[in-house]
Amino acid sequence: MTIEEQERVMADKWLDITIGSFIENMRKLRIRHTGALMASFKKQVIGAANGRLQLQLSYALYGKFIDMGVGRGMGTGVRKGDDGYDRIRNNRGQLKRRQRKAKRWYGKEIAYQTKRLAELMSDLHGTLLISAVGESLPSETVEINL
Template sequence: MSQELDLANKWLDFTIESFVENMRKLRIQDTGTLMASFKKQVIGSAEGRLQLQLSYALYGKFIDMGVGRGMGQGVRRGDDGYDRIRTSRGRLRRKERKARKWYSREMAYQTKRLAELMSELHGTVLISSVSDALPAQDVTIIF
């Protein structure tokens, strides 16, 4: 169980580093709030199952998909930030939104990699358990 916890913590650390690196490559660091919003947790249960929890700011998903209003929640016509982002007719000043895939591809790859690492770990543990259970002397089988 401790090997699984170590592996899960290392995987979460590496995954967060990969996400931050992707954001830097794609220049998604307006204020740095999204990069600082990552939180991770590994929860072990009595049945020996692990639960990994990775959370980040919600607007990061909108950046990944290339959608959203382009304004903070609660900004209305006449507010300070409105004129900076939208025209008097309500249209966005920038031409178009573009999906910046910092999350989806990396998460698919990292999830697959975690599955491979866990199966490798369990395979190694299984082989060592079987070899420990075998008797120390030669075993003769007669058919």
């Protein structure tokens, strides 16, 4: 198996693990209104022409809003003074029924997983380098005098 194939397999497994971690974080934080966000994850491993590997991970946009704690409570086009505004918010602009609260399912996990991917790739390349050096050494005993 070539190094490109090994990188591709490792990247695909990493994407599976990362998506699993995201879904687990959502379950812990009880982010599952309809399950649409959990079902929206798509992954793709792309090999570029110059030999660089590219990973693509996509999910529904409103997942970012849940992570940041913004975006709930007003429909599009509702402005202060409209009937819909007064029904949902008080005179200071705060939500009547519940406050927005960030549910951090994304930030720390993607930072950890990205660092882990870098470690895995460097281990893969280090192992391949050591094996290439080991194969190129002569088969007889090598003596080094210091």
